[in-house]
Amino acid sequence: MIDCHLHLQDERLYPQADAIITRLREIGVKTLVVNGTEPGDWDRVAELSERFPEVIPFFGLHPWRVNDADPNWEDRLRHFLEHFPESGVGEIGLDKWIRGHDIEKQRDAFVRQLDLAREFHRPVTVHCLQAWGQLLECLQRGAFQGGQSDDLTLLGNVLLHSYGGPAEMVDDFLDAGAYFSISGYFFRPDKSEKLKVFKHIPDERQLIETDAPDMLPPSNWDLQQIGADGDTNHPANIAAIYDAIANWAGEDRTELISRVETNFAAWISREN
Numbered sequence: 248m249i250d251c252h253l254h255l256q257d258e259r260l261y262p263q264a265d266a267i268i269t270r271l272r273e274i275g276v277k278t279l280v281v282n283g284t285e286p287g288d289w290d291r292v293a294e295l296s297e298r299f300p301e302v303i304p305f306f307g308l309h310p311w312r313v314n315d316a317d318p319n320w321e322d323r324l325r326h327f328l329e330h331f332p333e334s335g336v337g338e339i340g341l342d343k344w345i346r347g348h349d350i351e352k353q354r355d356a357f358v359r360q361l362d363l364a365r366e367f368h369r370p371v372t373v374h375c376l377q378a379w380g381q382l383l384e385c386l387q388r389g390a391f392q393g394g395q396s397d398d399l400t401l402l403g404n405v406l407l408h409s410y411g412g413p414a415e416m417v418d419d420f421l422d423a424g425a426y427f428s429i430s431g432y433f434f435r436p437d438k439s440e441k442l443k444v445f446k447h448i449p450d451e452r453q454l455i456e457t458d459a460p461d462m463l464p465p466s467n468w469d470l471q472q473i474g475a476d477g478d479t480n481h482p483a484n485i486a487a488i489y490d491a492i493a494n495w496a497g498e499d500r501t502e503l504i505s506r507v508e509t510n511f512a513a514w515i516s517r518e519n
Contacts (some may be wrong), residue, residue: 249454251454252428256292257272259460279482282305282334286323294326294420308339310342311375325363329367336373337372339374340373370404375412379413404513405424405425407420409429414444417447417448426513430462431463431464432458457484461474464487489503
């Protein structure tokens, strides 16, 4: 199995990283995409990728962190991309849901990171809440030429992680070449409408994630949890997510694993 998006560097998981990786190996997880969110956690992401061959590191400035970012963040990001040639860019994006957001500042940081992704030929993981139209515009209209071109272009290996956008925009993102990942969180009863959107996404553009330690699946699942509070999503819950998606899609689990592996290889390819 592959988990295309999580945060193993998070303080809720990192102290138990060795035990977590051991458990993931036991259940057959072979690849983890660990996403940084700010310069302060990039060293830890890098260290995890050096300790565990399963970890693919991604380095990015999350929209929630833009307002507090060090002025030299872009130079540091370039440094990590240069020193980790297998890495991607993420988690980056736009977010109008968070209190105190500055969408123009987010957009500037987002486009600058897209430029770096294109320069280094790296895959991208995108976060978005309540800014889907602006996200598509950034991805399309000259985003990789500093906004100076009218050509519609998009970096072909962008993943919209835990896609929660409208069904009406799926075709626009598909036309742009995007991939979409689904997490166990969407199987919660109050998220059923979000789950239905994935019926509009072709099988060859779908990936699977935990977003651990967040996005906990439904409480009635047989979950592995971390901490006494029981609300921290363990990365090993990826197995339950694969089971749920196979059942929901009416697909053999082995075939689902194979399909996700093929999709993952296409998304992460440096040839896009």
